[in-house]
Amino acid sequence: MGLYFHHPASLLHDTGPHPENAGRIRAIEAVLEDAGWPGLERAEPPRAEREWLTRVHGAALVDAIEELCAAGGGAIDFDTVVVEASWEASLRAAGAAAEGARLLLEGAHGFVFCGLRPPGHHAESNRAMGFCLFNNAAVGAAHALAACGAERVLILDWDVHHGNGTAEIFDRRADVLYVSIHQSPLYPGTGAAGDFGSGPGDGMTLNLPVPPGAGGEEFRGMIEHVVAPAARSWRPDLLIISAGYDAHAGDPLANCVVEDHDYAAMTAAMRELGSEIGAPILVCLEGGYDPAALARSVLITVEELVGGPPPPSVSAVPVVADAVARVSAHERWRSAF
Numbered sequence: 001m002g003l004y005f006h007h008p009a010s011l012l013h014d015t016g017p018h019p020e021n022a023g024r025i026r027a028i029e030a031v032l033e034d035a036g037w038p039g040l041e042r043a044e045p046p047r048a049e050r051e052w053l054t055r056v057h058g059a060a061l062v063d064a065i066e067e068l069c070a071a072g073g074g075a076i077d078f079d080t081v082v083v084e085a086s087w088e089a090s091l092r093a094a095g096a097a098a099e100g101a102r103l104l105l106e107g108a109h110g111f112v113f114c115g116l117r118p119p120g121h122h123a124e125s126n127r128a129m130g131f132c133l134f135n136n137a138a139v140g141a142a143h144a145l146a147a148c149g150a151e152r153v154l155i156l157d158w159d160v161h162h163g164n165g166t167a168e169i170f171d172r173r174a175d176v177l178y179v180s181i182h183q184s185p186l187y188p189g190t191g192a193a194g195d196f197g198s199g200p201g202d203g204m205t206l207n208l209p210v211p212p213g214a215g216g217e218e219f220r221g222m223i224e225h226v227v228a229p230a231a232r233s234w235r236p237d238l239l240i241i242s243a244g245y246d247a248h249a250g251d252p253l254a255n256c257v258v259e260d261h262d263y264a265a266m267t268a269a270m271r272e273l274g275s276e277i278g279a280p281i282l283v284c285l286e287g288g289y290d291p292a293a294l295a296r297s298v299l300i301t302v303e304e305l306v307g308g309p310p311p312p313s314v315s316a317v318p319v320v321a322d323a324v325a326r327v328s329a330h331e332r333w334r335s336a337f
């Protein structure tokens with residue numbers, strides 16, 4: 001059985017006419033309801049405690065968001081807005097990731113899916129941006145490491161945008177492997193293939209950019225040929241998926257062509273990997289702006305996490321082969337491939 005976290009506060013984070021809106025959650029929950037919430041127990045997550053947030057965010061950012069919400073809301077940047085209820089929504093979204101990590105590391109569930117908003121992966125340590133307030137996946141990873149006994153956490157970010165926030169937060173950390181598959185060029189412009197992290201974190205950031213028009217072969221290939229070998233070598237205790245669904249062919253904000261069945265195969269590959277290395281899977285919802293495609297893809301993700309046959313192997317297309325060559329040439333990963 002899996003656990004699905006959701007909370008009504010996600011519906012009250014009112015962004016107005018905006019692609020990242022409450023309709024996304026309504027669409028997902030309607031599709032899951034129709035499917036009978038397959039293999040899922042549902043629960044409401046706790047609010048993130050301040051200490052959970054300040055492991056990855058500056059206290060000034062936490063205070064600023066709280067104050068802006070308490071004052072009735074406003075714009076943080078061109079495309080990131082809050083209302084009063086956004087505070088509660090952001091605490092529940094971050095709290096779900098942290099609590100999900102805790103439950104998984106206690107062995108309480110097979111997987112946890114955090115179906116909340118706002119999303120998180122663009123939120124940096126000291127800056128909210130790109131529809132994101134707090135970095136939910138980062139809060140979950142930091143909680144796993146600081147409070148739940150994990151020693152190594154792998155975050156796979158398959159949202160079509162680079163997770164600049166997660167990358168920045170863990171840039172120098174040796175205990176978080178951040179892997180991002182993202183379209184390039186695209187917002188926010190970070191995530192260059194040659195950026196491997198800094199200092200003690202050198203080699204612990206793997207950027208896997210793909211060109212506009214990339215689809216299942218590229219996304220699935222990156223998981224099979226880069227993420228899986230790296231994880232088998234490094235043996236993380238927890239796998240976190242920053243699961244955006246905006247690489248979907250139907251998505252209006254990007255130009256990739258991932259299909260429903262590709263998300264099934266990507267999820268199945270991560271399920272098999274987690275099972276092989278003994279690491280449970282925490283999924284944090286990120287982007288995905290075609291509500292119908294998003295909702296179907298979330299259902300598919302949940303169904304595949306519950307179980308299924310191993311995914312068929314895919315050959316390494318050139319952009320994947322290039323990534324394998326680049327990563328395996330890094331000193332950190334020479335023996336992993």
Ligand SMILES: [Zn+2]
Nearest residue numbers: 159161244287
């Ligand atoms: Zn995105």
